[in-house]
Amino acid sequence: MSGEALTIALAGNPNVGKTSLFNELTGARHKVGNYAGVTVEILEGEVRGELAGGRRLRVIDLPGTYSLTPIAEDEAVALRGLVGRERPPPDVVVLVVDAANLARNLYLALQVIELGRPLVIALNMIDVAAAAGIAIDPAALAAALGVPVIPTVARSGEGSAALTQAAVEIGEGAPAPVALEELRARLRASPEGPGGEALAGLEAALGDPLRARALVGARAADTVALVAADQREAQAADGVAPEAAIEAAAALAIARYAEVDRLLAALGHADGARSGAPAMDRSARIDRILTHRVWGLAIFIGVMAILFTSIFAWAEPLMGLIEGGIAWLSDQVGALLGPGIFTDLLREGVIAGVGNVLVFIPQIALLFLFVGLLEDSGYMARAAFLIDRLMARVGLHGKAFVPLLSGYACAIPAILGTRTISSFRDRLVTILMIPYMSCSARLPIYVLLIAALMPSDERVGPFTVGGLVLLGMYLLSTASAIVVGAIYKRTILRSPTPPLVLELPPYRLPRLRNTLLAVTDRTMDFVREAGTVILAMTVILWALLSFPRPPEAPAEAGAKVEVVAGAEDAPIVHSIGGRVGVAMEPLLRPMGQEWRVGIAILGSFAAREVMVSTLGLVYGIEGADDDDRPLREAMREAREPDGSRRYTPLRGLALMVFYVYACLCMSTVAVVRRETRSWRWPIFMFVSMTTIAYVAATLTFQVGRLLGFE
Numbered sequence: 031m032s033g034e035a036l037t038i039a040l041a042g043n044p045n046v047g048k049t050s051l052f053n054e055l056t057g058a059r060h061k062v063g064n065y066a067g068v069t070v071e072i073l074e075g076e077v078r079g080e081l082a083g084g085r086r087l088r089v090i091d092l093p094g095t096y097s098l099t100p101i102a103e104d105e106a107v108a109l110r111g112l113v114g115r116e117r118p119p120p121d122v123v124v125l126v127v128d129a130a131n132l133a134r135n136l137y138l139a140l141q142v143i144e145l146g147r148p149l150v151i152a153l154n155m156i157d158v159a160a161a162a163g164i165a166i167d168p169a170a171l172a173a174a175l176g177v178p179v180i181p182t183v184a185r186s187g188e189g190s191a192a193l194t195q196a197a198v199e200i201g202e203g204a205p206a207p208v209a210l211e212e213l214r215a216r217l218r219a220s221p222e223g224p225g226g227e228a229l230a231g232l233e234a235a236l237g238d239p240l241r242a243r244a245l246v247g248a249r250a251a252d253t254v255a256l257v258a259a260d261q262r263e264a265q266a267a268d269g270v271a272p273e274a275a276i277e278a279a280a281a282l283a284i285a286r287y288a289e290v291d292r293l294l295a296a297l298g299h300a301d302g303a304r305s306g307a308p309a310m311d312r313s314a315r316i317d318r319i320l321t322h323r324v325w326g327l328a329i330f331i332g333v334m335a336i337l338f339t340s341i342f343a344w345a346e347p348l349m350g351l352i353e354g355g356i357a358w359l360s361d362q363v364g365a366l367l368g369p370g371i372f373t374d375l376l377r378e379g380v381i382a383g384v385g386n387v388l389v390f391i392p393q394i395a396l397l398f399l400f401v402g403l404l405e406d407s408g409y410m411a412r413a414a415f416l417i418d419r420l421m422a423r424v425g426l427h428g429k430a431f432v433p434l435l436s437g438y439a440c441a442i443p444a445i446l447g448t449r450t451i452s453s454f455r456d457r458l459v460t461i462l463m464i465p466y467m468s469c470s471a472r473l474p475i476y477v478l479l480i481a482a483l484m485p486s487d488e489r490v491g492p493f494t495v496g497g498l499v500l501l502g503m504y505l506l507s508t509a510s511a512i513v514v515g516a517i518y519k520r521t522i523l524r525s526p527t528p529p530l531v532l533e534l535p536p537y538r539l540p541r542l543r544n545t546l547l548a549v550t551d552r553t554m555d556f557v558r559e560a561g562t563v564i565l566a567m568t569v570i571l572w573a574l575l576s577f578p579r580p581p582e583a584p585a586e587a588g589a590k591v592e593v594v595a596g597a598e599d600a601p602i603v604h605s606i607g608g609r610v611g612v613a614m615e616p617l618l619r620p621m622g623q624e625w626r627v628g629i630a631i632l633g634s635f636a637a638r639e640v641m642v643s644t645l646g647l648v649y650g651i652e653g654a655d656d657d658d659r660p661l662r663e664a665m666r667e668a669r670e671p672d673g674s675r676r677y678t679p680l681r682g683l684a685l686m687v688f689y690v691y692a693c694l695c696m697s698t699v700a701v702v703r704r705e706t707r708s709w710r711w712p713i714f715m716f717v718s719m720t721t722i723a724y725v726a727a728t729l730t731f732q733v734g735r736l737l738g739f740e
């Protein structure tokens with residue numbers, strides 16, 4: 031055997047465990063979740079370990095799809111990967127099938143058999159099927175379909191070695207079993223009527239009944255370009271009138287369902303596998319409460335309140351520990367290097383800046399942990415269902431809510447996640463809504479301001495004030511996203527409301543190991559960002575905030591800098607950064623902010639977390655050398671010359687509101703540009719969000735003042 035790589039593609043219905051299997055085979059850690067539409071891009075990897083003959087085995091993981099007639103971008107991506115469009119076609123297709131849902135999965139299996147590509151079936155989730163009392167004999171299924179069937183449990187890796195072996199054999203050209211030829215012969219039978227005639231015409235032109243079936247379906251769905259193997263096929267398919275193609279496709283669908291029923295009967299599953307399995311029964315019982323229009327919503331809000339309260343309570347001790355470590359490090363550096371500019375750079379710039387962001391690792395990790403567990407249990411799909419009623423008012427269906435929810439972690443994968451939405455206008459509305467969702471980069475800002483300025487530990491019933499204010503910020507951002515979506519859907523992006531197609535997966539016990547790995551990965555992303563973007567920004571800002579220093583400052587600097595009361599004596603206002611902050615203060619005053627915050631806002635145009643590191647810098651430079659109080663204490667104790675608090679709870683709230691809305695993430699702007707293929711929408715998004723942020727923060731501060739909160 032040559033050392034040339036063999037490519038296998040993992041295809042299948044959504045949520046059947048393709049990515050779990052991919053991770054198991056390749057050792058990758060791509061995102062897995064208990065809802066449809068997790069994977070929306072083609073993932074690539076290579077099978078671990080030595081294979082017989084020294085052959086390398088490449089694996090590609092495809093988005094889930096219900097059929098080969100795509101109606102949304104993620105399904106089109108799957109089809110492209112399956113037939114080989116941007117890349118060479120795979121040598122073997124491994125169709126992953128949910129053993130507990132065989133009836134529904136067999137339809138796609140027939141379509142893939144029609145495509146005529148070498149095929150192996152992974153009968154996944156046999157543990158779930160067994161627990162539900164569904165007995166499927168892999169040998170019988172293999173005999174009925176004429177395709178090797180390997181039972182697997184993707185979660186534990188059971189069966190993956192047998193699967194790779196079967197895939198390699200088929201990929202190397204093992205002849206198809208006789209039964210497959212029989213099945214193909216049966217599938218060749220043409221339906222009657224005008225659709226049947228169109229199909230027969232195509233068959234005659236191509237000389238291949240199965241290709242004709244695949245192409246007539248593609249013609250009906252307007253995806254000939256994806257399915258046709260060559261120019262001749264494309265022309266022949268284009269020759270079929272669209273109406274006739276649709277009719278033929280419908281007749282073929284009916285024929286496939288009949289074939290599925292025949293297969294199930296042959297397997298002794300005439301009705302059993304079609305009706306609800308016990309696992310679904312149990313899920314349905316739980317759902318009677320969890321998706322109840324009153325109880326369900328109450329429980330959802332309760333779950334979220336517990337989530338945010340625990341983020342505060344559990345992270346606190348760890349946060350203190352990290353703060354202590356950073357203060358210690360800063361002291362060591364000070365003692366070791368003695369006073370000097372370089373020491374200042376290290377202590378005030380690098381350590382104070384980056385350290386102030388790293389302090390939030392516990393919160394970020396906890397948020398990812400909770401969301402990960404909820405996703406893997408299947409609860410997130412219920413949350414989508416609950417919110418669907420609200421979403422229906424917006425004119426979007428629940429499918430949009432899953433990407434919106436993942437916007438809590440980060441807008442970028444969430445925007446890619448909208449590929450599951452079939453209508454482009456609806457997809458665009460969802461893309462424009464996502465940046466309003468509070469991503470994890472906003473969490474450090476909220477936590478800093480709440481911990482510094484509010485009585486965060488006081489209890490309200492079982493919850494803490496800190497947890498509730500945090501929950502409030504998330505509710506505000508979610509509600510704002512929904513309102514914005516409703517407005518767009520009724521104005522610039524008007525289109526009919528699609529019906530809801532939302533699958534509720536059975537509840538599953540989350541797999542802690544998986545979730546912990548994912549949490550580690552995402553937290554490391556955060557740390558990496560702190561070590562690169564934030565570090566670089568911090569050093570630049572440190573320089574801008576430190577120079578020129580007052581003694582060296584030429585006369586003009588001291589002469590007429592527009593300085594606010596109380597700031598005249600602070601050396602930092604002589605620096606370039608300080609002057610910029612002071613100059614922009616008139617703009618900030620309506621929303622209750624002062625120049626230090628202004629500098630931090632400017633810094634956060636690079637990345638939101640820079641806001642926190644910049645404030646850390648400002649206080650580090652301003653403070654005495656032996657002052658290594660945590661930033662939140664420094665902010666809490668900061669006083670104006672007249673003795674009043676520099677930051678009040680109201681000012682903190684206004685600033686948080688600003689950060690709920692402000693579009694301060696250049697990566698998001700870039701992704702929106704890529705996914706919408708125009709500059710129009712990202713620019714629109716940036717301008718509108720920044721304007722709303724300014725207006726909302728100003729309103730918060732002014733109304734709060736009128737009401738006597740300050």
Ligand SMILES: Nc1nc2c(ncn2[C@@H]2O[C@H](COP(=O)(O)OP(=O)(O)OP(=O)(O)O)[C@@H](O)[C@H]2O)c(=O)[nH]1
Binds near residue numbers: 044061062538
């Ligand atoms: N019990 C059990 N659960 C599994 C098995 N394989 C996958 N799962 C779970 O099923 C859910 C879906 O797994 P994924 O690997 O994300 O499924 P997918 O097919 O890639 O889904 P999409 O990308 O959305 O199409 C996750 O909660 C997995 O933990 C299995 O063999 N047994």
Ligand SMILES: [Mg+2]
Binds near residue numbers: 048092093
């Ligand atoms: Mg997947």
